[in-house]
Amino acid sequence: MSSPVVVARPAALRRGDPGFRPIAVGLFCAGFTTFALLYATQPLLPALVDAYGITPGTASLSISVTTAALAVGVIPASALSERWGRRPVMVGSLAAAVVFGLAAAVAPGFALLLVLRGLEGLALAGLPAVGMAYLADEIDGEHLGGAMGLYIAGNSVGGFGGRIIVSAIADLTGSWRWALGGIALVSGAFLVAFVLVLPVSRRFRPRPVGVGELLGAARAHLRDPVLRRFYAVGLLAMGVFVCAYNYVTFLLLGAPFRLPALVVGFVFVLYAVGTATSTRAGRLADRLGPRPVLLGAAGVAALGAAAMLTTWLGVVIAGLALLTVGFFAAHTVASAWVGRRAEHGRAVASGLYLGAFYVGSSVGGTLGGVAYGVAGWPATIGFVLVLLALLAAIVWPLRADRLAPPGWPLPASPERCR
Template sequence: MMSTSVELAEPAALRRGQPGFRPVSVGLFFAGFTTFALLYATQPLLPALVSAYAITPGTASLSISVTTAALAVGVIPASALSERWGRRPVMVGSLAAAVVFGLAAALAPGFGMLLVLRGLEGLALAGLPAVGMAYLADEIHGAHLGGAMGLYVAGNSVGGFGGRIVVSALAELTGSWRWALGGIALLSGACLVVFALVLPASRRFRLAPVSARELLGAARAHLADPVMRRLYAVGLLVMGVFVCAYNYVTFLLLGPPFRLPALVVGFVFVLYAVGTATSTRAGRLADRLGARPVLLGAAGVGVVGAVAMLTPWVGVVVAGLGLITVGFFAAHTVASAWVGRRAEHGRAVASGLYLGFYYVGSSVGGTLGGVAFGLAGWPATVGFMVVLLVLAAAVARPLRARA
């Protein structure tokens, strides 16, 4: 009888230093890499798309906005599928489909078909972010969740800058944005293989298929929580700033007074590496000091960075972009971990809602930032980013210091 009770006991949540902690963290790191490498693959190619299709920068940015919008639509259904089929199978299947659509996008005959395929790619990727956050919340002890979530977000940042550098280099070497998109899809496929080999099966999750009514009920419950609403809003606002900055800084640096070579501008995305260190440290800092101080500090750092990008000195512009990167990754790490801690039930739905708002912010911020850029140039884009960051701080301020 005692033996049966031990066998049926739920495994303990993993703590840092235990044998199972590292495979979980490393596996989700590669998942984060693949997601961001595919999701924002066209970001350094926006000037090339403007030239190839004789379109405006704002129209070219739709190649990113449709992808993130489709991901935002798909996160809740993907979360529901993970409850029925399991966390790991949904994540692996989603990334595999996204790699296929990424390869197809490189062969798209026109800009309209490129948008369709990029939208399908975003829909496929929806199975990774929310489910990955829920997987971590299931498997990792709450006291160590901030650090583990930080490593996952660090994978996002490495995928962000690594993917963009690869895309920029391939575009420069081959003279073709198509080869660049195909190359990053192949690299993402290799990372998918590593992810599938390293990530352990869920230990603490149990299949629990949910009906549409239960799914909507869980979503309503999370949206009725004022803390969750504020965390979702923070994710939306800081992501809007981040995507806006990286979408249009390329046009700023290619044009007067800087006129930098395209390959040099591509290496600006190395600043994502700052996010790798920031995300892990911000998560651990929030574990010690509380989430609200880190969120407010992140918004303040972002404002300083945005204002610095108004100067005519390239070094200061790049430093300002680095500060925006620091602020974004710190805020995203802390807000996403707080969502995972607070959701006692329906964690996949809670994470899906957060990611839905987060990627709506990407689509809206990226598109409206382009409208501002087209109407009044870079100063208007900076003003738009500052407004979003001030709103993020105002939203976060009433939160309690600790989750």
């Protein structure tokens, strides 16, 4: 009787290997599509306030419901990816999100707009966590930080590129509806590129995942004190980022700056600094460990937030750039080290991280609006600084040598992790 044939698992890809670049380019396109759609209404918040006669905090719900729905959907989407495969779930998710984005552009009322934006966020849930798990599956641990940085660079380009496109279309047409429809069509083009470029999974083997197994994996990850810290980093960093960008538009449109709407839209080009920051921060954390990079990111972001309290336009813009650098560095490092720490059930671990991340977006954006309504921009910045202080306090106890499971490479000169 012949013995069963065992198929060797392909080796994980390293930087410079033939399959590394298509993965990086494909997930760059996916990151663009995700962030362009997810935050499409952010530069349109003043227009929604005028169109519906609502407060800035209420208008920000067009972002908060989307990110909250994404947070709810990441774990189910992760489970589907374990059964159906990473690539099919990502493609289906982005296609559905483009459709809901087009529908939101023609929604007759604000309530229906919120419903469609929520469905859009639920559809997008199939990309972030699954994309992170795909990278952790396919990329060698020594090069995962850099690869994750390229993926998050796509997020940053989608973030600023999408917002500039939205602002430009709204300024040219005078219609926020045309702006939402236009960015959905552009995102559809990036979706096509993603489908054409991204390779099928080489190292992943689909398997059914039951509800009990899914919940067990989630409980196991939540019991891990190191993973809990990384989840908290994602939540707080995203709360800082969304809060700042939601309400800086109101600051720049009002006194003493009174900038034109199209010029304010170009403020989002500061996302470009995240493109370089994310990749470099990931590689630096590969060498030094996450703790020093995360503490540095929090410090840079805090300095930037404090600078935004001035009435000098150049200083405000520079402060926003520093805050952006800090955010992308923190997000890159935390997300990559979740993949390194979670030896099993990486899609679930990534899903929990992204769930916390987008809860931070919803809560930070909404509470920042409350602060803005009560005491204006200084209160919003105060709220941001409190979040950054909490982030630093959470990161401080981390040490390098027990952050990754056995067999993963560790940074030089490891310290202990309490």
